[in-house]
Amino acid sequence: GQQVMQIPQYQHVQEGEDFTTYCNSSTTLSNIQWYKQRPGGHPVFLIQLVKSGEVKKQKRLTFQFGEAKKNSSLHITATQTTDVGTYFCVSSGAGSYQLTFGKGTKLSVIP
Amino acid sequence: DTEVTQTPKHLVMGMTNKKSLKCEQHMGHRAMYWYKQKAKKPPELMFVYSYEKLSINESVPSRFSPECPNSSLLNLHLHALQPEDSALYLCASSQVTSGGAPYFGPGTRLTVL
Numbered sequence: 001g002q003q004v005m006q007i008p009q010y011q012h013v014q015e016g017e018d019f020t021t022y023c024n025s026s027t028t029l030s031n032i033q034w035y036k037q038r039p040g041g042h043p044v045f046l047i048q049l050v051k052s053g054e055v056k057k058q059k060r061l062t063f064q065f066g067e068a069k070k071n072s073s074l075h076i077t078a079t080q081t082t083d084v085g086t087y088f089c090v091s092s093g094a095g096s097y098q099l100t101f102g103k104g105t106k107l108s109v110i111p
Numbered sequence: 112d113t114e115v116t117q118t119p120k121h122l123v124m125g126m127t128n129k130k131s132l133k134c135e136q137h138m139g140h141r142a143m144y145w146y147k148q149k150a151k152k153p154p155e156l157m158f159v160y161s162y163e164k165l166s167i168n169e170s171v172p173s174r175f176s177p178e179c180p181n182s183s184l185l186n187l188h189l190h191a192l193q194p195e196d197s198a199l200y201l202c203a204s205s206q207v208t209s210g211g212a213p214y215f216g217p218g219t220r221l222t223v224l
Contacts, residue, residue: 042216043154045215097205098156
């Protein structure tokens with residue numbers, strides 16, 4: 001898989017504030033996937049982005065894939081305590097099963 | 112059905128034991144994966160099976176032995192493990208297409224004494 005850098009590593013927000021995590025690659029990505037892992041849980045698939053400049057929304061979550069397909073972001077509007085967990089971006093090379101996980105962003109929401 | 116199941120949920124074993132982890136999916140996926148996840152770290156790929164054949168082995172020690180009996184089942188046989196092998200072992204499956212997103216099972220939390 002291709003290396004992806006994910007920032008920030010940790011984010012503490014007040015409930016109701018927005019949250020964004022970013023993934024960056026030095027090489028062009030064929031696609032990028034986002035997963036959420038709750039404390040004590042397993043990674044749960046959220047979305048896959050494939051096209052340059054793609055934007056997808058799931059309720060309060062907005063996912064973007066950069067025009068150059070080298071970066072991606074996940075934005076949560078008005079966080080809730082149920083958003084707590086670690087968010088991972090995952091990339092793979094074309095035709096490759098070797099998925100590479102970013103290091104993840106651990107989100108804490110203060111009620 | 113978008114579910115991957117894994118058994119057991121928890122496993123404690125000694126360094127001389129032999130045990131197996133089991134994974135099952137009924138989504139018609141023909142790619143299946145084993146990942147290892149240590150605390151506060153992202154999952155690390157161990158093995159990938161494609162059409163029941165081992166296609167990727169990420170230099171995993173031979174004390175871990177994968178097996179794919181059929182398109183729905185994936186096993187991980189464990190023998191002579193070390194305490195540092197204690198981790199969450201995750202199974203996943205995906206369609207056999209470029210970049211097919213894997214769906215993960217709940218994992219087996221393994222403790223090696």
